[in-house]
Amino acid sequence: MKFDIQKRSSEQLQGDTHDALVVLWSSSAKIGKDLISAWINKALKAGDFEHKTGSVLQSYGMAGVQARRLVVVSCGEGQAKDHKAAISAAWACLKGAKVQRLGLHWASDVQPDQVQQAVMALAEASYSYTTTLSQAKPRVLTQVRLSAETVTAAHQQAVVKGHATVAGIETAKEWANRPANHATPSDLAAAARAIAKAPKLDCEVLGPKEVAKLGMGAFLAVAQGSAQPLRFIVLRYKGGKTQDAPVVLVGKGVTFDTGGISMKPAPEMDEMKFDMSGAASVLGVFKSLSLLRPAINVVGLIPATENMPDGLAVKPGDVVTSMSGQTIEILNTDAEGRLVLCDALTYAERFKPQAVIDIATLTGACVIALGAVRSGLFASDDALATALQKAGDVSGDLCWRMPMDDDYAEGLKTPFADVANVAGRAAGSVSAAKFLQRFAKKYPWAHLDIAGTAWKSGAAKGATGRPVRLLLEYVCQLADAPVVSPPSARRRTAAQSSV
Numbered sequence: 001m002k003f004d005i006q007k008r009s010s011e012q013l014q015g016d017t018h019d020a021l022v023v024l025w026s027s028s029a030k031i032g033k034d035l036i037s038a039w040i041n042k043a044l045k046a047g048d049f050e051h052k053t054g055s056v057l058q059s060y061g062m063a064g065v066q067a068r069r070l071v072v073v074s075c076g077e078g079q080a081k082d083h084k085a086a087i088s089a090a091w092a093c094l095k096g097a098k099v100q101r102l103g104l105h106w107a108s109d110v111q112p113d114q115v116q117q118a119v120m121a122l123a124e125a126s127y128s129y130t131t132t133l134s135q136a137k138p139r140v141l142t143q144v145r146l147s148a149e150t151v152t153a154a155h156q157q158a159v160v161k162g163h164a165t166v167a168g169i170e171t172a173k174e175w176a177n178r179p180a181n182h183a184t185p186s187d188l189a190a191a192a193r194a195i196a197k198a199p200k201l202d203c204e205v206l207g208p209k210e211v212a213k214l215g216m217g218a219f220l221a222v223a224q225g226s227a228q229p230l231r232f233i234v235l236r237y238k239g240g241k242t243q244d245a246p247v248v249l250v251g252k253g254v255t256f257d258t259g260g261i262s263m264k265p266a267p268e269m270d271e272m273k274f275d276m277s278g279a280a281s282v283l284g285v286f287k288s289l290s291l292l293r294p295a296i297n298v299v300g301l302i303p304a305t306e307n308m309p310d311g312l313a314v315k316p317g318d319v320v321t322s323m324s325g326q327t328i329e330i331l332n333t334d335a336e337g338r339l340v341l342c343d344a345l346t347y348a349e350r351f352k353p354q355a356v357i358d359i360a361t362l363t364g365a366c367v368i369a370l371g372a373v374r375s376g377l378f379a380s381d382d383a384l385a386t387a388l389q390k391a392g393d394v395s396g397d398l399c400w401r402m403p404m405d406d407d408y409a410e411g412l413k414t415p416f417a418d419v420a421n422v423a424g425r426a427a428g429s430v431s432a433a434k435f436l437q438r439f440a441k442k443y444p445w446a447h448l449d450i451a452g453t454a455w456k457s458g459a460a461k462g463a464t465g466r467p468v469r470l471l472l473e474y475v476c477q478l479a480d481a482p483v484v485s486p487p488s489a490r491r492r493t494a495a496q497s498s499v
């Protein structure tokens, strides 16, 4: 899908030859002397159109208007939420209409972030998964021309950012939606390699031998029951200076979670193909980075494996040694996410990161606690937690900070190893985070539990592409902010500036 934005007056609009034209009407829109304005005014007066978000007015083949279809939709006060609702209402009118080229015009002044919202809302409304359908219908909508009476460089920038974000979200959706037999650990590695073909990116993929050599005993334990070989994917985006400490994103890449020997019940087990949504979001962020190229260094780590029962599978009670040297008693093989993540967290130390964020469909308990609205945020570092929370608020991809008191780790104690991989049922998402924290002591760390937010169940089941927007917003904020120099350099700069 191509997007661009141009300055157009409402008179000019009439002559544009789109398949469909959508006019976004907010309460501050001015009624002009052109045809479309007169038409809207008539409907407003008659009470057939109102300043209520999602209210629509449509016409086909209106005399004097070149676009075949015309939809006017109210976006109320013009808030981000209103934009999203207005665009999906307009799209609902156009869905079956085979619209290839769409015009989207603001009848009042528009802010750059609203433009970005609109790009993302339109992409979301027109997205559908097709990869494993025998008759895949490609997306009909290919070209979107945005327009308003005033368009600045900031609006252009918003389109670029919106488009890059969409590319990331759709990458994440695609991989999370694919069934496990079309998204194996090797398939994820191939996807990472393909993304890393772009400038400033590279990708390294480790297999079982290399992972064994690194001593990743916890990750290996999960993978040992699967016929699909594990992959450990290392993505690097180098937009900053060589010496700038990177942000590391770690995505849980369990391509299918049967539970292993502690097997899950049959109903809805198919949904465990989404258990690599954390990995998918990391792929998505890297896709966006390849297009946006912000001035920052980012590392992506994806431990990818299936969790299967097998003659060779790890058994409840088995004790394994993690890369950190800590021994773990695997009391429940269904608590596998923390096992693959803990070794990736230890691996992250080598990058001397400024922050490490892991993203995982980690616990059913988080779904119970927060539902599908907010991702669970757990952090050992207050500044990092605040930054992520803010990135969530700004992007609309929300999260909520959860407690991390040490008392929540009591249940992880065992006489047979340094730590057990499960505690009781109570506060299950917190004890999972406390387990991970043991492996993330050497850098500021945060964990996002996306079990409730990464996908939707029910009739419209599918991946949401979350939390790509949150992560991208966080990373771009850091890139815009002045790069924090190492402590020694900072001291020097202070001395120089006082001369």
Ligand code: BES
Pocket (backbone or CB within 6 Å): 257, 259, 275, 332, 334, 335, 336, 337, 361, 362, 363, 364, 365, 367, 422, 423, 428, 451, 452
């Ligand atoms: N992948 C699941 C978590 C999950 C559950 C994600 C529901 C999405 C929806 C994870 O590996 C898991 O099985 N967790 C267990 C942990 C328990 C055994 C301590 C859970 O939440 O039940």
Ligand code: MN
Pocket (backbone or CB within 6 Å): 257, 259, 333, 334, 335, 336, 337
């Ligand atoms: Mn599990």
Ligand code: ZN
Pocket (backbone or CB within 6 Å): 254, 257, 275, 334, 336, 337, 361, 362
């Ligand atoms: Zn899992």
